[in-house]
Amino acid sequence: MARLSPDNVTLAREIIARYPRPKSALIPLLHLAQEQDGWVATDAMEHIAQLVGVSPAEVIGTCSFYEMFKREPVGTxxxxxxxxxxxxxxxxxxxxxxxxxxxxxxxxxxxxxxxxxxxxxxxxxxxxxxxxxxxxxxxxxxxxxxxxxxxxxxxxAGRLAEEIPPHGTLARIRQRVPAERVAGPASPVGGGEPAWLASRPAPPPEKVK
Amino acid sequence: MTVTDAPKIITGRFGHDDAHTLERYLATGGYDGLRAALDRRPDEVVQEVKTASLLGRGGAGFPAGVKWGFCPPGVWPRYLVVNGDESEPGTYKDRLLMERDPHQLIEGILIACYAVGCAQAFLYVRGEMALAQERLAAALNEAYEAGYVGRGILGTDFSLDIVLHWGAGAYIVGEETALIESLEGNRGMPRLKPPFFPAAKGLYLQPTIVNNVETLSNLPWIASNGGTAFAELGAETSRGTRMFAVSGHVRNPGVFEVEFGVTTFRDLLYAPVYGGGIRGGAALKAFIPGGASAPWFYEEHLDLPLEAGVVGKAGSMLGSGAVVVMDETTDVVKACLRLVRFFARESCGKCTPCREGTSWLEKILQRIHEGQGRASDLDLLLDISDNISPTIDWPPKQTTICPLGPSAVSPIASAITRFRHEFEARIGAPAPVTVAIAGNAYTAAPATPAPAEPEVAGV
CATH class of the missing domain: 3.40.30.10 (Glutaredoxin)
Known part of the structure; x- marks a missing residue:
């Protein structure tokens, strides 16, 4: 079962792009897989490994540490x-x-x-x-x-279907950043002093006479 | 009883059902603190927070302004990681702040990043908190649209993305270096300090500030009203107000924002507007003053003020603001077992004394609880404890990388010191104790049950 669907691949790429390093998106993508299938299948982990650019072993290494990720089906x-x-x-x-x-x-x-x-x-x-x-x-x-x-x-009886979605779905509202508002991820290499610090320098400390 | 009329600094909007919306937030002074901060230089904002003497509200209680100052100059970029992984047993405050007033937290993040010069912020919310994640996602989306977050904030050259991120169930990730590991996509195992102090080598080995949700939620008020006004509240070693969750055997369990230092544990447990006294008029047996990791307090500690320095000298901590009240009906062995089981389950397995020690502590307590304990078991519990936290003292020493292991020792040392007779009754025999707790050694069981009479508070 269960590589990520084309829609979820699009979403996964959007999530990965928010982070300075792709592997940081691992836990959010595992949540995405669990939302899609109700649990995290082996195929999904292999797919996520490809998307993030790490080995499948690294994905299962992370996945198996966290209790919320179910690597076998659970109840609705x-x-x-x-x-x-x-x-x-x-x-x-x-x-x-x-x-x-x-x-x-x-x-x-x-x-x-x-x-x-x-x-x-x-x-x-x-x-x-x-x-x-x-x-x-x-x-x-x-x-x-x-x-x-x-x-x-x-x-x-299905009376709480609206309030309680099936297992795997956490927040039903996703973070959406309008393209024109994106500041962009801060790469850990080659960064300089932020513009707002450079444009408002602190005055030099007073010299002791 | 002292109930001060200190302003509600962080819970002021909780009375509004729609406090999580941008509309209500703006109608109640929202983002005024950010505007005030942007009118000043970043170093002036840092100074304001130092003047406020704002202590970290996560557990360790380190001054936020001082922590910010640990970033090495000239090393860029810097990151901010928000610790919203609230999981310490008894603790219930950050979830409320995220669900009820998410914009206040976002504004706090913006002020911190502006002041410190962080180029990106990551808001790490506990995985199990679906509503908090929804409220924060909605609030961030609104704030981006309205120009408060993202590129060119409020028309200035201050730009910042806040990435909403959530965990997947692991208490240890609340430890700051484990939080960073988790945010890098790894198993949440703590890093050794030194060299991995986050301010020096944090996320992606860059300078990183890790601040708790409640800590950051104070910043809008401080930016609007000034650090001096904040520091006028509270006492010498704890300024401002603080949220305390009072749970367990009280009439009126709840989360209360109270003034530091002036308010006492007695006020918090017994004042009608707070805990309201012990349920059913029963006697107090013990209370945990600052979360599962904190040594227990008793009747004689009730008049201590809620002040970090004073509580520390008395042998415990305010920790995460979690006050758990146990009345005279409480089965101490069982309570101790349940707390220790928590740490055994949540140990990440990196350090041997914690991985092996906490599971053995749990097994031994389990057999005592089931009536299968041995006369040698109390000494065995303390011997294992001493291997995790040498001398079993407060503040704790540790043979481990992080404080999780030593945290399991707190309930054991407290329960055996005070309620040794209950363990012996369960074992069915006197249980000699030769391992010293904080320098106090016994060689045999006392002739009479352990002291039940309260002593006069010594502070």
Whole structure:
């Protein structure tokens, strides 16, 4: 499966052009592949290696370091339950148990119909809203067992399709820089003092008499 | 209770539902700070930030203006990398700033780059924060269209691209050199300092400033109101205001912007407008004053002011502004295990003491938690801790490249020092401790349970 589509190749080239060195675009391109397929396939990594100009081994080296990149298919909805300290104190583990029970899979597993994958995750920065979870990285705060059951029902019925896109899609708004506004990437070699510093020099330090 | 009427420097727009739009931002003084900065020379803006004594809000608390000054003169280009990878357990503030007031952060980035002479900025947002990424993308698109970002900003010769970039799930990337590695497309493993201090050899080995989201969000106010006005707030070693996330067993968990130095932990935990007291009227057992990496505080520390220097002398840190409150019902062994498991999971694997040590610490705590602990286990935990962070003291020493390993030692040293009887109860036998914690050694279990009476705060 799954080299990048022609549209995504165009987008990939646009992203690469923003960076002084192409390899910096690796993580954004892996996200793009995951958005396209819901996970990161081997073919996609090889394609990205070509686009960025590194070896496939370097791509998998980077890809395998980061937890969000799934190198096997996961459910349409990734349910990440926080059990770190603030959530632990307010029932995070009990919530995870409830989630596992409701969906019938343990953390790390995917439901047989491919709808849900459950994960036991580290702090997701909603500590004052414990216990919390994310579905495809969209937050749900102060989650009760009943609230979670309702969430599953709504997801299964497609009532949250607008708010929660399928796994792989993060921001649905992309950075777009109008051509006439681009300042351009700053190459790490051969750069000089920026124009605005050169045109406004600091006065020489006062001489000590 | 002290609740000061200090201005809300960075959360002032949070009352508006549309604070993330350019329209609302401009209607509430937005980009005035940038205009004020562009009317001055870059070195004058740097001086203004030095006058403000703005401390970095990421965790280490280093003065931002001083950090900027570490770039070697005459080496170009310089880069700015914005650390929006908020992941320290208990920490919840940068996400709010990015979601609720993205233009304030963008304006802060512009002011910093103008002042330091950075030719390009990279805004590294945590991968798991989809809404923050959307809000920042929308805000950047608006700001480019309106001429605040890009080529020839507001008709001047100041030009800057801000590249929105996001991570993919790794706590360690919040460490500045790991952040740079990640931004170069690599595994997020920290670099050795020296020689790789970012200000000297950072992104692409060029001089690089790495600043936290909250730090940069203060700059528009400082540029508009002056560093002196900022420095008038707070206290000797901490100026201005700071966002604190108060979570755990309090009645009113929340994120509050409070004045540094004047406000105390007691205010933060108990004042009705802040934490509101312990849930259900229970007694306080312990609280973490600055994120999972910070040694724990207790009843006797409540009257300490929120001031970096004072908290440091008392043996902990304000860190990332994450205050986690544990009441008397808290299972200390379990809390300690969960914190240590975090560091074991997030260790990048580069340094042996951390890679091996944190996983062993987790395994030993797990067996104690499950009632399978041994009498020798507390000493074993401390021996491993001592190998990661020699002398188990504060501030921590380290046998590792970065502070992640030593961070796992903080909850262990705190929990064993204060609640040793709880570990022994779980083990079912006295557990002798011979490894010294910060020079304090025991040879046998104390005859009576560890001290529960609070001592008078010593500062």
């Amino acid at each position: 909805y990734l349910v990440n339950v926080c059990t770190n300290i603030s959530c632990l104190l307010l029932g995070g583990e009990e919530l995870l148990e409830h989630v596992e029970h409701t969906l019938g899979v343990r953390a790390g597993g995917t439901t047989p119909d491919g709808s849900f994958t459950v994960e036991d995750v580290e702090c997701i920065a909603a500590c004052t809203e414990a216990p919390c979870l994310q579905v495809n990285y969209r937050y749900r705060h102060r989650v009760t067992p009943e609230g979670f059951d309702q969430l599953v029902e709504d997801l299964r």
